[in-house]
Amino acid sequence: MKRRSATHAQALLIGGRAGVGKSTVGWEVSARLRAAEVAHAVIEGDFMGQVHPAPEGDPHRASVTERNLRAVWGNYVELGYRRLVYTNTVSVLAESASLFERAMGADVRLVRVLLTATDETTARRLKGREIGSELEHELKNSAYKARLLDERAPADTVRVATDDRAVIDIAREIVAATGWLAAEP
Template identity: 85%
Template sequence: MTRRPTGPAEALLIGGRAGVGKTTVGWEVSAQLRAAGVAHAVIEGDFMGQVHPAPPGDPHRAGVTERNLRAVWGNYAELGHRRLVYTNTVSVLAESAGLFEGALGADVRLVRVLLTATDETTAGRLERREIGSELGRELENSVHKARLLDERAPADTVRVATDDRAVTDIAREIVAATGWLTEG
């Protein structure tokens, strides 16, 4: 039986540098929640702002990202969903809270998880993943974002190392941090 929560929306924000495993872990979190009968929706945040060129007056695509998130979440909420698993590099930063409050409601409960990994681990993962022209840019950006996230993630952010760990174990730790298995 699937348990549907009542009350304000809740969002599990899975952030981290490129190559840390956000998407893979997000899907495993979803699999574990499904197995436990916990109703939820999953959004890969990187796709919410993928438009080129950037809209006029929105160089970082924050406005289009919020509109798309609001539209997609609105569809899920109409179906009765109150819990969201959202993966995106910088989603855990404090300045991203407004995005989720605007799309999911001012009373949304945010659970921030920052996935971490060494430069060597992420470089190896990116080298296996990036088969087009983006590898150099992704490697450089990954190092930059790791430092930014480490410095600016709020104090309540749960940090989870992904080096040399099974994705199922990482996801289990994250699911436990949500409290969703023990709540109604």
């Protein structure tokens, strides 16, 4: 792969409440991009700040997340990548833009996609995956985050419902929103 500069980085931010399908959709988006031979990297944002205890002065682990994103993205840039698929609950919020600008460059182009689903759908999905002690916490937190995201997602955020839809169809809609299948520059 030919090396490219860090400029003109593009990030597809897939956000949404717990149980909405971010990871599943993110991997299907990646599969569609691979099939079209579109170079990209994928990062599960939840893992970028997963430390305990939180560093002193950083209760939400934002500095850890930023440091890790900057380091991982830097490695991808050295290998020539300039497109990122990033999944994380609140990544679509306006205040997250500065994190991506600092980690990926001030001229990064952000495409925000907010996945949505009903309480019933997300509860069913969470009950299927949370087999440990976190189910009740995840259910409450998911409902809270759904309200927060609905109220605070920027106007340019593409909202995509995931209830009773095939992952392939959801991913097709999201990839179309990126414009990444258009002719390469």
